[in-house]
Amino acid sequence: MTEVERALVGGCCPVNVETRRTAVGRVKATGMSTLPPEDAPEDAPEDVNKQSFWMPGNYHQTVKRTEDAFQACNDIVTCFQERARVERLYAQQLSEWSNKWRPLVDASPLYGSLLQAWQCFLSSADRLSALHSSVCRSLVSEDGDRVRTWQKETFHKKLFGGFKESQDIDTGFLRAQKPWAKRLKKLDKARSAFHKMQRKEHAIRERETHANGNPDVSIEKQKRIQEERELAQLETEKVRARYEKVLEEVTRYAPRYMEEMECIFDQSQEEERKRISFLKQAFLSIHRHLDVTNNDSVKAVYNELHNTLMAINEQDDLRWWKNTHGPGMPTNWPQFQDWTPGKKIKKERKQKAVEAQASTIERSVMIGGVRVRALYDYDGQETDELSFKAGEEFLKTEDEDDQGWCRGMKDGGREGLYPANYVQVV
Known part of the structure; x- marks a missing residue:
């Protein structure tokens, strides 16, 4: 069991006092914005806060990053293997072009330094062909193997699918959200009961108002309606008190919940940071192999070709x-x-x-x-x-x-x- 898991079982991630104070202050400042407003009707459209990371189940996109990164590695290797084939074909075409024209150039009517200049184009093509062949080999054997090796060491597949890394993150989020989800469910139930009682009281008040202004309604019936309204009012106060109590409990638990969720999230962020850092270095290595403009061999080829052309006398x-x-x-x-x-x-x-x-x-x-x-x-x-x-x-x-x-x-x-x-x- 990891340190994070032990902390979660114990009730809280190992966070410092300052972090807890920050979380409490955030809840007070926002009024726990993840909770829907009390006056929202039950049949209202799903609030935008339902998409928030803090709501139960909305952490799955973060967990999915592990599988996405694994697939991205496969795509990167496939992408640059295709580029390696392009480099190999280009090298092959350069060599074929040079071999085709060499006997014709050697037998041409040109002579002296002019002939040497023409021949230098062919020899330069041969050297560039060798260079692009080496680029092909580097992309496949060096860069491709490097990504594959890192992928194998970083992602550990489970027997029945998925990855151990994503399961660990998912388990941590689930443990952190389980007590929070229970409290939210309890809060939703208390809020629904309160709103239902408010609707009932509102309907009785409207009946009472209508009866008081209607001479056809007997005094006895008006008295019964008044008694119903008083009972409904008392019941509403009781339900309201219960609702406020549950809300206070949820608000009091929110800082701890936020700390535990951020603890697991930071763990996920660190793993993602390592992935990004590695892939950055992999891309830089690919760039170094493809950037022939800074290759000394290429510079030597074209410098020699230029000198040969300038030597035409x-x-x-x-x-x-x-x-x-x-x-x-x-x-x-x-x-x-x-x-x-x-x-x-x-x-x-x-x-x-x-x-x-x-x-x-x-x-x-x-x-x-x-x-x-x-x-x-x-x-x-x-x-x-x-x-x-x-x-x-x-x-x-x-x-x-x-x-x-x-x-x-x-x-x-x-x-x-x-x-x-x-x-x-x-």
Whole structure:
């Protein structure tokens, strides 16, 4: 048995003297406003005070809050599970969009920094897809599980339905209202008897007044009517005294009743406060997961995209085109050649030497004009691949091939292949 229940069995909740004085003062000031006025007719419409918390049975809405909160938890989990599906579908669509366009973009006629800018949109979509997938997981596995766990720990279901928490509150209110309801019933009975006697006396007075002014009514009959009126008047006074006594008893008990009801109500309020506090933190956690505007990863994605777009340089791109497909390309201008024995073999060797020289010339031109910075870490998988860390700078010596690979040379002279979309032009 809880402390509140023991106090109720003992007759009163453990409240201090100041609380009792406040309750007494409230009753005196309001005249116990929960009671209907004495002059209200029996067949009058139900008074607005009948809806008051203080009237018997009107506490059930407060008790029902426990079941409502349990159902609200179910609705919250279902609501944000649906939002998680939206996040998952969005991540999936971003990834599909990026995969669809990547081969087309890589094979587009654009080149240089303009091509890298277009490719950066696709890589940004991939990173945003991963981010929204993580939002989906957080909503389901973190926020949803958190609410479910709290719900299981907070609400204890009974075997035949309902919750132990709501039953405890309902039992407390019922115990507090039981003696009050008896007194109200007794008061209603006394008031009804008093009003009935008043109506009877009023009817006899009207008969007496009519008889006194009517010469057709005999003196003897007028005397009998007068005697009836006097008896009714005495009976009314007796019933009135009984009614006032019961009313005084109800008024005297009201402060104690109010204290006990407020004690149980405060207990219910504390449980509701804990529920509200938890759900507030749950909503804040959901907000933190959904608010991608404050996510550092999102900021990094769009900052990188912005920097890539700002790095579009028409002069660098035009210089690359000139050196790769224009007048800057090396060539072997025709020269007079005399015939010598073994010329065919010498010619093949010389051709190889010229090609090697042309490759060196082309590479030197690119070394002088294309310096790149690594966007991500890369560990070479083959012996002919370069390895580097994000932020490291080196020289791009050959342009991207059809497979998306470039050739580069680090400051130490190490040469090798690397993925083109892992770097950007400095």
